Amino acid sequence: ALVLVGAGCAGPGRPMQEVTAEINASRVESGIVLGPGDVLSVRFPELSDWDHETTVRPDGKASFLLLDDMRVAGLTVDVLDRFLTEAYRPHRQSLTLTVIVISRVARSVTVLGEVRRPGAVELDLNGHLTLVEALARAGGYIKETALIKRLLLVRWDAQQNRQLAWEIDARPDEWTGEVPILLQPYDMIFVPNTPVDDVGIFVDQYIRRLIPFPQVLPSVITVS
Numbered sequence: 001a002l003v004l005v006g007a008g009c010a011g012p013g014r015p016m017q018e019v020t021a022e023i024n025a026s027r028v029e030s031g032i033v034l035g036p037g038d039v040l041s042v043r044f045p046e047l048s049d050w051d052h053e054t055t056v057r058p059d060g061k062a063s064f065l066l067l068d069d070m071r072v073a074g075l076t077v078d079v080l081d082r083f084l085t086e087a088y089r090p091h092r093q094s095l096t097l098t099v100i101v102i103s104r105v106a107r108s109v110t111v112l113g114e115v116r117r118p119g120a121v122e123l124d125l126n127g128h129l130t131l132v133e134a135l136a137r138a139g140g141y142i143k144e145t146a147l148i149k150r151l152l153l154v155r156w157d158a159q160q161n162r163q164l165a166w167e168i169d170a171r172p173d174e175w176t177g178e179v180p181i182l183l184q185p186y187d188m189i190f191v192p193n194t195p196v197d198d199v200g201i202f203v204d205q206y207i208r209r210l211i212p213f214p215q216v217l218p219s220v221i222t223v224s
Helices: 002-007 016-025 077-087 131-137 195-208
Strands: 039-043 052-055 098-103 108-113 119-122 151-157 162-169 188-191
Touching: 016 162, 077 098, 108 131, 131 188
Parallel strands: 108 188
Antiparallel strands: 039 052, 039 098, 108 119, 151 162, 151 188
């Protein structure tokens, strides 16, 4: 138990005021961010027989005429337009096309870990949602078990095809900055367990069930 406590006593993540600008700079600021379930129409003004529709699948990919499947979730319409124009160049050197979103599904982020209602949290219609708002809509973090000072935010950068992650000190004292951390569709927030909670789980699963008289161990372990 003491080993587990010591392993979980590392310092906090980066202060919110320090990391806000970096996180917001990685956010897609304009345009519609595509996601699974969106229905797209690809129009070719000069080749109407190439016009077609496609749906973004759960794996984030979509099928396009004459092309291999392409991962489009996380891209904006403008970026996809450029990617497709380049991809069709071997089939026709001089080509113009237009990508239109016919229908969209609701956008959300995922909040997991030590919150009262883990799961998907939808963004507002204007695509606005802050980190603090996402925690609130997930029911708030569980004070007794949440290691909120080491919250993890994970973001997929579709344009650069890489994952970004930040470990953040998200304690309420850090919420007072003038500029909030802004989320974007498909971000993932994870609130880990406190060391005390980890010890409690370890004792219950690996010690209490192995001894002949488990009731002699206290049900709650307090570490000062």
